[in-house]
Amino acid sequence: xxxxxxxxxxxxxxxxxxxxxxxxxxxxxxxxxxxxxxxxxxxxxxxxxxxxxxxxxxxxxxxxxxxxxxxxxxxxxxxxxxxxxxxxxxxxxxxxxxxxxxxxxxxxxxxxxxxxxxxxxxxxxxxxxxxxxxxxxxxxxxxxxxxxxxxxxxxxxxxxxxxxxxxxxxxxxxxxxxxxxxxxxxxxxxxxxxxxxxxxxxxxxxxxxxxxxxxxxxxxxxxxxxxxxxxxxxxxxxxxxxxxxxxxxxxxxxxxxxxxxxxxxxxxxxxxxxxxxxxxxxxxxxxxxxxxxxxxxxxxxxxxxxxxxxxxxxxxxxxxx
Amino acid sequence: xxxxxxxxxxxxxxxxxxxxxxxxxxxxxxxxxxxxxxxxxxxxxxxxxxxxxxxxxx
Numbered sequence: 001x002x003x004x005x006x007x008x009x010x011x012x013x014x015x016x017x018x019x020x021x022x023x024x025x026x027x028x029x030x031x032x033x034x035x036x037x038x039x040x041x042x043x044x045x046x047x048x049x050x051x052x053x054x055x056x057x058x059x060x061x062x063x064x065x066x067x068x069x070x071x072x073x074x075x076x077x078x079x080x081x082x083x084x085x086x087x088x089x090x091x092x093x094x095x096x097x098x099x100x101x102x103x104x105x106x107x108x109x110x111x112x113x114x115x116x117x118x119x120x121x122x123x124x125x126x127x128x129x130x131x132x133x134x135x136x137x138x139x140x141x142x143x144x145x146x147x148x149x150x151x152x153x154x155x156x157x158x159x160x161x162x163x164x165x166x167x168x169x170x171x172x173x174x175x176x177x178x179x180x181x182x183x184x185x186x187x188x189x190x191x192x193x194x195x196x197x198x199x200x201x202x203x204x205x206x207x208x209x210x211x212x213x214x215x216x217x218x219x220x221x222x223x224x225x226x227x228x229x230x231x232x233x234x235x236x237x238x239x240x241x242x243x244x245x246x247x248x249x250x251x252x253x254x255x256x257x258x259x260x261x262x263x264x265x266x267x268x269x270x271x272x273x274x275x276x277x278x279x280x281x282x283x284x285x286x287x288x289x290x291x292x293x294x295x296x297x298x299x300x301x302x303x304x305x306x307x308x309x310x311x312x313x314x315x316x317x318x319x320x321x
Numbered sequence: 322x323x324x325x326x327x328x329x330x331x332x333x334x335x336x337x338x339x340x341x342x343x344x345x346x347x348x349x350x351x352x353x354x355x356x357x358x359x360x361x362x363x364x365x366x367x368x369x370x371x372x373x374x375x376x377x378x379x
Contacts (some may be wrong), residue, residue, distance in 0.1 A: 029339060029343060030343070030346075035350075063368050065364050065365065065368045066365060066368055066369075069364075069365055072361070124358065128358070128361065128362075131362075132361070132362065132365040
């Protein structure tokens with residue numbers, strides 16, 4: 001259905017271009033940047049950072065070349081998930097302000113091209129990680145792609161307001177994959193890194209959803225603000241933030257993070273909680289929107305900072321060992 | 322009528338050229354991707370085999 005709608009859209013656009021001028025066709029030619037956009041590069045940077053953190057804090061050694069290959073494969077897997085997500089969601093993407101400029105709604109890449117690109121990239125990334133690194137990491141990457149495409153995108157996203165809670169697991173797997181690339185196993189420590197991202201996802205996305213609830217309502221995606229209302233969403237944001245902050249401090253106590261991580265996780269966690277309380281407390285007018293925006297942007301900084309510190313500390317430990 | 326068919330054939334040619342360019346770009350991208358994969362597998366094989374690969378009795 002999604003494909004038909006967008007195919008029609010693309011056909012219409014192409015027909016329009018034909019009627020106007022052959023030069024207009026040039027506007028529809030895909031470029032490399034369109035395929036880069038399909039891979040959701042901003043999400044990819046977070047995937048790379050968290051996967052590298054998982055690799056560097058894991059016990060044991062990995063050859064730098066194999067480590068680099070693992071990072072490339074994990075990034076490609078994340079990119080594949082993005083392309084497959086854009087293929088399936090093309091029908092709603094064209095009706096939402098945040099996503100209307102994506103390559104498929106703009107007619108620069110066809111849904112078929114996105115599906116083929118994502119599918120091939122998914123298979124190659126999993127095979128590469130499995131064959132060249134290890135099959136535990138490869139299986140986890142396959143699970144991540146499967147989870148993101150089938151569980152989140154195809155099933156939960158349009159079905160339940162808990163979509164990003166359960167679906168958020170897909171974004172939380174990369175540090176576990178990084179860890180598995182080094183150790184060949186899954187352990188409690190890597191599950192803790194998974195849980196940090198898992199608990200971070202709801203407050204992050206719901207802060208954005210509060211601002212874009214009309215968009216989601218229009219396209220029929222049952223985000224929490226649409227289904228349960230803003231008040232319930234604000235309460236849930238606060239609850240998940242309260243659960244997240246202590247979890248994010250834990251790595252400092254079990255040896256995954258050092259002193260810097262410990263201090264940063266406490267200070268940044270306190271600010272996160274403060275902003276979450278603001279979102280819960282301020283419910284009307286511009287100030288309410290500002291509070292949501294502040295929490296949304298800070299949540300990105302929060303996760304980047306914590307995992308960047310893990311990367312730096314992990315790298316220092318390995319260099320000094 | 323004649324003008325109209327000229328316009329249509331001109332547009333068809335433009336579509337064909339655009340399609341050809343699209344296919345060419347795709348071929349180049351696939352070639353580069355495969356080349357990169359080959360290099361990656363070669364490098365990983367060397368790393369897995371290790372430096373003592375040549376130390377074997379004949």
